[in-house]
Amino acid sequence: MxxxxxxxxxxxxxxxxxxxxxxxxxxxxxxxxxxxxxxxxxxxxxxxxxxxxxxxxxxxxxxxxxxxxxxxxxxxxxxFTNSATVCSIFAHIHHGLLTLPLTPEMTPLLLPGLPPLTSQTCQFSEEARGVSEIWPAKLIGPMVPSAYLDERIKGDRGYGSSLWKPLSEECIEWLEKKPSNSVVYVSFGSMVSLSEE
Structure with missing residues (x-):
């Protein structure tokens, strides 16, 4: 046991x-x-x-x-709470097979077992649509501000949340609008501590 x-x-x-x-x-x-x-x-x-x-x-x-x-x-x-792709990239860096920072000449990024990685090919909208047809789930993302992806939202450089400055009031306000016992909190590698309250 x-x-x-x-x-x-x-x-x-x-x-x-x-x-x-x-x-x-x-x-x-x-x-x-x-x-x-x-x-x-x-x-x-x-x-x-x-x-x-x-x-x-x-x-x-x-x-x-x-x-x-x-x-x-x-x-x-x-x-590791990262995706398999991120773990593969970390392993390549750790073993000296990939050096940082990347330069424009290094794109697309070619790593064994992964498709060529460019900022354009790392958009997962097709996969998101396919998954949502199979599972009744809501996919969240991208979790990166627009300034670092496609700049569709001018000046969007913030993540809107922080490990260091929690959005306590906003979260409590949102939670109070939900039926009792209807929300589940799942954390993948958080530094937040929650009380029973």
Missing amino acids: LTLRCNPISDGFDEGGFSQAGNVDFYLKSFRDHGSRTLAELIQKFSNSATPVNCVVYDSFLPWALDVAKEHGIYGDAF
Whole structure:
């Protein structure tokens, strides 16, 4: 039988998260320092139990978690929330097969196992239409501001949301208009902490 435990670790700002830190660099350093320490404490806490920690599954955004796992002689597995294409690009960069920044001469980007990648061919409207005919789903995207894609919306450089500055009021207002127990929150690699409220 597999026992899976989910336990929190500290980013050093347990009362208010990122808003307490003031800036990204300070937050990430604190998260690495406090996160490494509290993850090590958590592994140690269970080391003499009937089910000690034998693998840490961590968000790929937090690579220092692998260092902590190795220090304790246990496995570490990165959980990538990116698409397979993005993971392939990261692997090519990691192995020195693709260098950044890309230059205009390097387009279209040619990588083994992937179609030629250009800003024009990375539009997925056909796929979106095909999927919506099969599944009654609403596809969201593109998740990139227009300025970085086709510039149809002049001056659109913002994402409209931020990991660092949540849209709390807007979200609460929207949620209050929905029937009770009708909304499910699914997070793929979020740094947001939610209370029971």
